[in-house]
Every structure is written in C-alpha cells, then in structure tokens.
Amino acid sequence: MNNETFGKACKALGDPTRLQIIGFLSTCCCAQATIRESGDVESPTAGQVCCHVTGAEKINSTISHHLHELEAAGLIRMEKRGTAALCRLNQETLLELASYATRLASGENHD
Amino acid sequence: MNNETFGKACKALGDPTRLQIIGFLSTCCCAQATIRESGDVESPTAGQVCCHVTGAEKINSTISHHLHELEAAGLIRMEKRGTAALCRLNQETLLELASYATRLASGENHD
DNA sequence: CGAACGTTTCGTTGTTCATCGAAATGATTC
DNA sequence: GAATCATTTCGATGAACAACGAAACGTTCG
Numbered sequence: 346m347n348n349e350t351f352g353k354a355c356k357a358l359g360d361p362t363r364l365q366i367i368g369f370l371s372t373c374c375c376a377q378a379t380i381r382e383s384g385d386v387e388s389p390t391a392g393q394v395c396c397h398v399t400g401a402e403k404i405n406s407t408i409s410h411h412l413h414e415l416e417a418a419g420l421i422r423m424e425k426r427g428t429a430a431l432c433r434l435n436q437e438t439l440l441e442l443a444s445y446a447t448r449l450a451s452g453e454n455h456d
Numbered sequence: 457m458n459n460e461t462f463g464k465a466c467k468a469l470g471d472p473t474r475l476q477i478i479g480f481l482s483t484c485c486c487a488q489a490t491i492r493e494s495g496d497v498e499s500p501t502a503g504q505v506c507c508h509v510t511g512a513e514k515i516n517s518t519i520s521h522h523l524h525e526l527e528a529a530g531l532i533r534m535e536k537r538g539t540a541a542l543c544r545l546n547q548e549t550l551l552e553l554a555s556y557a558t559r560l561a562s563g564e565n566h567d
Numbered sequence: 568c569g570a571a572c573g574t575t576t577c578g579t580t581g582t583t584c585a586t587c588g589a590a591a592t593g594a595t596t597c
Numbered sequence: 598g599a600a601t602c603a604t605t606t607c608g609a610t611g612a613a614c615a616a617c618g619a620a621a622c623g624t625t626c627g
Contacts, residue, residue: 364462427594
C-alpha cells in the first residue's frame with residue numbers, strides 16, 4: 346500500500362455511512378455469517394446491508410453508490426450471485442492500512 | 457478510539473494535502489528533526505510545513521486551515537513558541553487508528 | 568511606540584460529494 | 598415471453614469543503 350491508496354482508503358472510511366457499512370460487514374462476515382448447505386460462508390447482499398445500515402428506510406441507490414466506492418477503495422469485494430450482489434470485507438486492505446498508519450507513526454514510511 | 461473518532465481521523469487523512477502534511481511531519485519529527493541547544497527536538501513551524509508541502513515561500517492560509525483540522529482530529533499537536541506555531545505528529549492517534557483498523561479486519565470491534 | 572514578521576480569521580468562489588426519486592438493467596420464475 | 602425481484606444508473610439538488618486573497622491579530626525587535 347502506497348500513499349495514494351492509503352489516502353483513498355481513508356477517504357472512503359471517512360464517511361459515516363460507509364464506515365457503518367464496514368462495521369456491519371466486519372461483524373457480519375467474521376462472526377455472524379450464515380453457512381450455506383455447501384459449507385461456504387454466505388456474504389450479505391446489498392439489500393441486507395441496506396437494511397442493517399439504514400434501518401430499511403434509506404434509498405438503495407445511495408447504498409449501492411457507497412458499496413461501489415468502498416469496492417473502488419479496495420475495502421470490500423463484491424460478487425454477483427444471480428440477482429443478488431454479495432458483499433464481503435477485504436481484510437487485507439484494512440491490515441495494510443493499519444500497517445501504513447503504524448509506519449507513519451514511527452516515521453518508517455518511504456514514499 | 458471509538459467509531460466516531462476513527463471516522464474523523466480517516467476523514468482528515470483522506471485529503472491529499474493533509475496526508476502530505478502528515479507524511480512530512482512523520483519523516484521530519486522522527487528522523488530529521490533539528491536539535492535545539494536545550495537538547496529538545498524542535499518541531500517544524502507552520503511556515504516550514506507550508507514550504508515543504510506547497511513549495512511556496514509565503515505562508516498560506518490554506519495550510520493553516522488544514523493544520524487545525526488535523527489538530528481537531530487528534531493527528532497532530534500544535535504549540536505556540538513566540539510568533540511561530542510548532543507542529544508535531546501525534547503518534548498515539550495513528551497507532552490507535554492502526555489498532556482499530558486491525559480490529560475491523562478481524563471482526564473484533566464492539567461498537 | 569511602531570515596524571516587521573509569522574500566523575490566523577474572514578468572506579468568497581468553485582468543486583466535490585452525499586442523497587434522493589425515477590427509470591433502466593439484468594436475472595429468475597411462471 | 599411476461600412478470601417479478603434485486604440492483605444499478607441517471608439526473609438533479611443541496612450541503613460540505615478546499616482554495617484563495619485580503620485583512621486582522623499577536624509577538625518580537627529596533
């Protein structure tokens with residue numbers, strides 16, 4: 346992760362709605378994920394994210410916009426499954442962001 | 457650090473100019489800081505930050521604005537020394553931010 | 568005191584962006 | 598193929614914000 350990607354990720358996390366989405370995916374994907382018959386972990390859909398984040402009263406188009414912005418920042422990954430859009434946290438980017446912040450704190454960054 | 461302070465810090469880091477300031481203070485305070493006669497580490501002034509970030513010789517009101525925004529987010533600390541405004545990185549906040557991001561990645565956050 | 572210097576505040580301007588409602592897209596089911 | 602459902606795109610609106618120049622402020626020094 347370089348200076349630019351760090352900045353984009355931080356900017357994406359700077360919006361309350363998007364941070365709320367990340368928080369939901371964090372707890373959802375890591376702890377409460379439903380298990381399908383195949384045994385795979387089922388990620389929440391865009392609609393489910395919308396329900397949890399807005400209390401089902403906010404417009405889907407806004408959430409869709411935020412989801413794709415988070416995807417562009419590398420913070421989540423999206424996958425089409427039929428009509429649904431499954432969302433899951435990209436843990437790698439968050440860990441890289443943490444590492445970059447730690448390097449900034451100690452003056453070890455070389456950008 | 458809670459959800460709100462994390463968001464504010466990320467938002468502050470999301471602007472390219474402010475991230476540039478943080479990057480400068482990171483290398484400056486931790487590696488290239490000048491040593492005063494007293495032995496203390498001398499932090500750069502707002503003017504010096506402006507020179508490095510903008511390349512301009514003149515003090516810029518824009519930089520002043522960004523510095524105070526970074527201070528409000530807890531990412532830097534400012535101290536008046538005569539006419540000068542000394543700036544230094546608040547390493548604690550960056551480390552807390554890193555910790556929070558790590559917890560988000562592993563689903564261990566409880567907000 | 569008053570001039571010089573570094574910094575901050577003020578007012579403005581243009582841009583970016585979050586949010587919204589409606590229409591369009593794409594996949595599934597009947 | 599028509600109907601239905603989930604999601605995305607489009608166009609518009611209003612708010613937040615970065616950037617700028619000028620003026621104001623506070624400190625230091627002659």
